[in-house]
Amino acid sequence: MIDINFVGLIITSIMASAVPLILASCGELITERSGVLNLGVEGMMIIGAISGFALMTVTGSLFIAVIGAMLAGILISTIFAFLTQTLITNHVATGLALTIFGIGISAMIGKNFVGIPGKEFPVLFESLKETIPFLSPILFGHSIVFYFAFALPFITNYFLKKTKIGLIVRAVGDSPVSASNQGINVKLVRYSCILYGGAMCGLAGAYLSMIYTPQWIENMTGGRGWIALALVVFSTWNPIKILIGAMIFGGLTIIQFHMQAVGVRIPVQFLTALPYIVTIVVLVVISRDSRKIRLSTPSSLGKSFYKDN
Amino acid sequence: MHKIFIRSFVSSLVFLFTLTVAAVAKDVKAAFVYIGPTGDHGWTYQHDVGRKAVEAAGYKTTYVEGVPESADAERVLRQLANSGHDVIFTTSFGYMNPTNKVAKEFPNVKFEHATGYKREHPNVSTYAARFYEGRAILGTIAGSMTKSNVIGYVASFPIPEVIRGINSFTLAAQKVNPNIKTKIVWAFTWYDPGKESEAAKALIDQGADIIAQHTDSTAIVQIAEKAGVYAFGQASDMDKFAPKAVLTSVENNWGPYYVERVKAVANGTWNQKDTWHGIGDGMVVISDLDSAIPSDVRAKVNQLEKDLASGKVHAFTGPIYDQKGNLMVADGKTADDGMLAGMMTYVKGVEGDIPN
Numbered sequence: 001m002i003d004i005n006f007v008g009l010i011i012t013s014i015m016a017s018a019v020p021l022i023l024a025s026c027g028e029l030i031t032e033r034s035g036v037l038n039l040g041v042e043g044m045m046i047i048g049a050i051s052g053f054a055l056m057t058v059t060g061s062l063f064i065a066v067i068g069a070m071l072a073g074i075l076i077s078t079i080f081a082f083l084t085q086t087l088i089t090n091h092v093a094t095g096l097a098l099t100i101f102g103i104g105i106s107a108m109i110g111k112n113f114v115g116i117p118g119k120e121f122p123v124l125f126e127s128l129k130e131t132i133p134f135l136s137p138i139l140f141g142h143s144i145v146f147y148f149a150f151a152l153p154f155i156t157n158y159f160l161k162k163t164k165i166g167l168i169v170r171a172v173g174d175s176p177v178s179a180s181n182q183g184i185n186v187k188l189v190r191y192s193c194i195l196y197g198g199a200m201c202g203l204a205g206a207y208l209s210m211i212y213t214p215q216w217i218e219n220m221t222g223g224r225g226w227i228a229l230a231l232v233v234f235s236t237w238n239p240i241k242i243l244i245g246a247m248i249f250g251g252l253t254i255i256q257f258h259m260q261a262v263g264v265r266i267p268v269q270f271l272t273a274l275p276y277i278v279t280i281v282v283l284v285v286i287s288r289d290s291r292k293i294r295l296s297t298p299s300s301l302g303k304s305f306y307k308d309n
Numbered sequence: 310m311h312k313i314f315i316r317s318f319v320s321s322l323v324f325l326f327t328l329t330v331a332a333v334a335k336d337v338k339a340a341f342v343y344i345g346p347t348g349d350h351g352w353t354y355q356h357d358v359g360r361k362a363v364e365a366a367g368y369k370t371t372y373v374e375g376v377p378e379s380a381d382a383e384r385v386l387r388q389l390a391n392s393g394h395d396v397i398f399t400t401s402f403g404y405m406n407p408t409n410k411v412a413k414e415f416p417n418v419k420f421e422h423a424t425g426y427k428r429e430h431p432n433v434s435t436y437a438a439r440f441y442e443g444r445a446i447l448g449t450i451a452g453s454m455t456k457s458n459v460i461g462y463v464a465s466f467p468i469p470e471v472i473r474g475i476n477s478f479t480l481a482a483q484k485v486n487p488n489i490k491t492k493i494v495w496a497f498t499w500y501d502p503g504k505e506s507e508a509a510k511a512l513i514d515q516g517a518d519i520i521a522q523h524t525d526s527t528a529i530v531q532i533a534e535k536a537g538v539y540a541f542g543q544a545s546d547m548d549k550f551a552p553k554a555v556l557t558s559v560e561n562n563w564g565p566y567y568v569e570r571v572k573a574v575a576n577g578t579w580n581q582k583d584t585w586h587g588i589g590d591g592m593v594v595i596s597d598l599d600s601a602i603p604s605d606v607r608a609k610v611n612q613l614e615k616d617l618a619s620g621k622v623h624a625f626t627g628p629i630y631d632q633k634g635n636l637m638v639a640d641g642k643t644a645d646d647g648m649l650a651g652m653m654t655y656v657k658g659v660e661g662d663i664p665n
Contacts, residue, residue: 114348213502213528218346222501257511268664
């Protein structure tokens with residue numbers, strides 16, 4: 001008989017591991033919806049991670065650290081925005097460069113922050129944690145970033161579908177020429193979306209270095225940026241499906257460890273590969289309608305736009 | 310007058326000569342090739358601590374971080390050998406073939422390869438540490454302090470080094486507590502804080518109240534601290550990351566060996582050898598024991614440390630059985646280095662299978 005509280009604990013672990021993926025994916029989704037393909041997610045996340053940790057150590061303020069990490073994400077994505085939007089460079093090449101740059105510079109800044117223990121991040125509703133079996137560990141006792149991450153896909157969905165600015169973003173992504181003819185400042189919209197993506201990736205990085213594993217280690221994002229990028233594509237640019245994908249990915253990562261600990265006789269290599277395989281398969285299956293994919297893919301994704309006057 | 314002049318001339322010549330010899334001796338340059346970043350606070354970090362000891366002894370050193378175990382390693386090694394380095398330390402298992410290949414091309418440069426076994430040319434030495442001795446100490450502590458009798462162990466890759474550690478740990482724990490079980494989770498990474506902590510969480514959720522690790526980051530001890538269970542530090546003293554959870558750490562101490570070998574190069578006494586040092590030679594160091602360890606356990610651990618150092622006790626003393634109950638080491642015998650170096654089977658008491 002499986003203890004119901006035990007299941008609750010596992011689900012909590014799954015949710016905690018999905019948080020950085022959700023944040024980064026939802027940020028990148030907005031960027032891509034405006035027609036910009038930013039492959040620098042990993043780089044922006046790692047910059048957020050070191051900035052958050054460094055600011056926390058230096059200032060001692062968690063608030064400044066979290067805001068600072070988002071600003072750092074914005075700052076580094078500004079470089080990307082300037083290169084791709086003003087100097088009209090290739091999105092793919094610039095994004096890859098951004099990732100390499102981010103990993104390198106974070107290692108350089110991080111030299112002095114290695115080996116320093118992190119601080120305890122405050123959690124909300126901790127007193128309610130013991131009230132309801134199964135449900136309370138899932139619902140209560142998490143950081144504010146955790147709650148924000150699980151609200152974000154719904155906010156993003158609402159933003160894109162129901163608000164005027166959301167529709168403008170989609171218009172720019174689908175047809176920058178028509179949007180421009182309508183008097184929309186394409187460059188401004190794309191700049192904003194890139195910077196927003198940077199902020200969310202910065203926050204995802206800060207979650208890793210300040211809340212999930214409170215410490216700084218070089219390269220600590222460990223490829224999560226690439227998974228976040230893949231989630232955006234496989235979710236067919238749908239924020240709710242990002243939530244599902246991140247939960248499946250996080251879930252299988254956690255569950256394969258549990259299966260190992262219990263001693264399930266499945267090759268460990270297969271279990272390790274499982275999160276990647278299943279996440280892709282599930283997302284491909286739930287969005288296999290090719291017409292829908294064509295409709296939901298931002299038509300100008302990765303294409304440069306410039307107005308000749 | 311004339312005599313004095315000659316005498317002072319000769320003496321100053323001698324003085325100059327000694328000065329040059331000293332200068333030449335001091336001019337020995339050592340290079341270090343690292344698999345990871347020096348900031349990993351684990352494997353590479355400890356090698357770099359050793360490099361700093363060489364620097365402190367008055368020698369010039371250089372290092373290259375994050376060198377992949379591929380053709381890139383050969384390129385880096387060639388460049389280091391070409392740019393006037395007299396001795397090159399290659400600090401990861403995967404550099405074994407590149408090291409031997411480049412050593413052939415540069416017979417005047419000395420090569421020191423960590424954790425490998427190939428010495429194809431007279432200018433290649435190998436060295437490694439008997440970490441399993443440290444793990445026997447951890448096992449003794451774990452076996453004495455567990456209440457649930459379930460001990461979690463986060464492992465990296467199924468190679469003899471790691472399996473030897475799991476076995477040594479389990480044997481020592483069984484000796485003080487025959488009822489314990491060691492649950493292994495393979496993270497398939499040396500170093501990914503996120504994955505490591507997820508693995509540790511899974512073990513804790515399944516009832517492990519002590520977590521051992523053979524991966525490099527400090528994430529696991531931090532998770533243990535949060536969950537209120539005990540843990541052990543890996544490679545370096547991790548106490549400050551989890552003051553309550555960390556009972557002790559096994560530290561890799563390469564400094565004395567590095568200084569000795571660079572000095573040997575400087576004095577022209579360097580010769581090829583295979584070094585496998587343990588607690589006795591100070592290559593494996595046990596950090597301070599935490600105050601949570603009761604005094605009787607502490608006494609037992611101190612005694613074991615002394616006996617392992619003096620060679621009175623061997624971590625693999627028979628009778629040792631494998632999981633199926635076959636005898637691995639006979640009663641009263643100890644495992645020889647050949648068996649230790651190729652160990653790929655679990656001993657009795659370890660749960661699960663070794664992934665192939």
